[in-house]
Amino acid sequence: MKYKKYPIGPYNLHIINTDKFKTITIFFNFKRKIVKEEITYRNILRDILFQSSKKYPTSRLLNMEIQELYDIKLENRLHHSGHYSMISFSGQFLHEKYTEEGMIDKSIAFLCELIFTPNVSNRKFDSQTFINSKNHIKEKLESYKEDLKNYSFQRMFEVMDEKSVISYRPIGYLEDLEKINESNLYKYYENVIKSDLLDIFVIGDVDNTKIKNMIMEKVPVNTLKKPSKSHYVTHKHYRKRARKVIEDDDINQSRLVMGCKLDKLTDFEKKYVGAVYSFILGGGPDSKLFKTVREKHSLCYSVNSNIRTISNLLIIYAGIDSKDFEKAEKLIRKEMKNIENGKFTEEDIEKAKLTYYNSCKEILDSPYNIINTYVSYEYLGMDLLEERMKEINKVTKDMVIKFSKKVHLDTIYLLKGDSLDAEKNTP
């Protein structure tokens, strides 16, 4: 595997050369600082560009072309990375040695066509495409509460700090959607092409010079941008006692989300110690939370913790019966306290390291995961895989204890449903 970065000027091209996969993957990442009012624009924009284009003016024609290209796998995504909003467009397709000659060129040209030559006339997006896309986003916004786990996470962020960027809904807002039309969306699109920082990644068995020439020909992005600032979010306030909010809902299972703020982490803690801590606390079926809350006390099916270093947060989740809320909270707090008090073993650390090492190795089996390591290297200052596999070994028990003292439980949110036993008593 060989990695090379080409700083073209207005954007960077990264090519990772490997013959390990039957596919070639190309990934465009546009990013800028998050502005709350722009989130919905960005959502509809990522959607509309994959609905039609100048050459394929309806979604039907566009999908026919996808099939002609041996089912090129298109994906678009909008997500928040700390202070930054990232829109990504990607295409994964079979190498032409498995299909027919010329398919590499055709597939890359197709993806560029969708991103850079939308179905626009008189500086407006095509109205049917716009309506379809708007309907699609509208339905997603209207139904976003239906994913109860996601919704309870979102509510926890809002309760934690509604002014902070961490609480912005990555899916956008209904009231903003109403303000968007064919022309202001196109204006916004032009602005994205002009001002967003762009990185393009290509991975597969490719000829670098050919790819570079092709990208330079097909990507009409030519403005130089100011370099990116830090993605990392820091918190202004730390609560001494956690804020507790309970909201009732007409559901069977209650969702408990506990949000912890992380305080003044060192670079090494961000990269490595946090991962080890979270793995020990709630990283999987061998974790403290799983063994106590689920296996010993039978309170839940799902319980886990995950760390979001970019937002300086650690989040604990459990799906429980509402009558067990206090008991579950107590048990979770106790497990966190135990780590602070050093009540865990060297073996716990070794397991976490080995798991981390294994996951690094498995990253190399997936084109998207390889691209992601370069994205986090570029944007977040994370280490590359070889470095990671070495560095993780430096984590010690003392470091984990020290880290645990920087974990401040801040917000406890319960989306409260019926209780099973209460239900049993009703006729």
Add this chain to the structure above:
Amino acid sequence: MQKKTLLNLNLELYEDKLSNGLEIYVVPKNVNGIYATFSTKFGSIHNTFVPIGEEELITVPNGIAHFLEHKVFEQEDETDPFTFFSERGADANANTSQIKTTYLFSGTTFFKENLNYLFDYVQSPYFTDENVEKEKGIIEQEILMYQDDPFSRIYEQSLFNSFVKISHRLPIAGTIETIRKITKEDLYKCYNTFYHPANMFVVVTGNVNPDEVYDIIKTNQEKKSFPSSFKTVIRHNNEPDHVFKKEEILEMNVTIPKIAFNYKFNISNLNYLKRHIINYIGLFFDIKLGLTSSFYEKMQNDNILTSGLEISYIETDKHLLIMLFADTKEPEKLIENIQRELENLEISEEEFNRKKKLLLSSYLYMSDNIYQINHKIMNNIVKEGEVITDAYQEYSNYNVQELNDIINKLSFEHHNYVIIKPKNN
């Protein structure tokens, strides 16, 4: 081990069978990861059977295969299999479907120990009244989680309403009522009957040497003894062609209504292999109602659909159930339009050939991923009794004449729907 080539995929398959009946399949691949699965052909539909050593049919509570999957992790010496694998850097898990139960791990280190342990923990059941009771709270929460999920609800209700007699209609995890009845005696009966090596198979994909895999498993199994004769008698009810219930409207805490529109086809009298019939019918529905159909274009422009229908299927001995799922503000109009669209069964050759490309390329995409290869092989073994090594060739030979022949022999009269509507608060 016997070597076969998976044609067009640049992959080899190695297979063998031990004297205790256990089948072994290995596909080496030049990646870092290793994925090992150990499965029994015992799933949620096998709930009426003659237990090993007995003569009468018994019926066990629904959801027992899944319950058993949870309890197999219990060990007499109190080691936790999850800890064992975690200490060796591997991810372990298990899952239960209608037709099989699978125990698995993935990882890149300590392969030999991990593989040995996969057999050791699955082959040492330890059920007590206490540990069975304890599991009920956990599984209750799992069931409640599914009940809050609109997709699980509509899926389970569709199966329940489409089938009349066979166990495919019941939820894999059972219900709160059925799982509360499960005892350790029930679990041992199921375990002893269905976890015999002759009813099981192992599939390993990834960075491994097939001979090494074979030796590890052979040595492991030779240390253990199992009853020499193995035979399962499972009762499958005779399923009629009609559906159990034609219409159902549920209310849930959702904002956009959901719909499942289901067609039940009797495919037992068609003169083709079942897997080809299923592929052809799948292609037909995709051509007629998928993203490149004029139907979808119309639905999108009329704001009846804002994203594609999800097309899924369930096969049983005699029937194929095609399930069409969608979120839509106008469920009734959608149903009307689907039915109208399917009045005309004609398919153009051009469309057919374009869709055929999808089938061929999805097979190639699959072969780049050790998890997907493993799942494909497991599916082949349970459904076909063997690994299909020339699937690419089979797909290449598909043609529009065969499609038309199959479609024209189908009866579209047995269908039903389930709608989930928002609760009026």
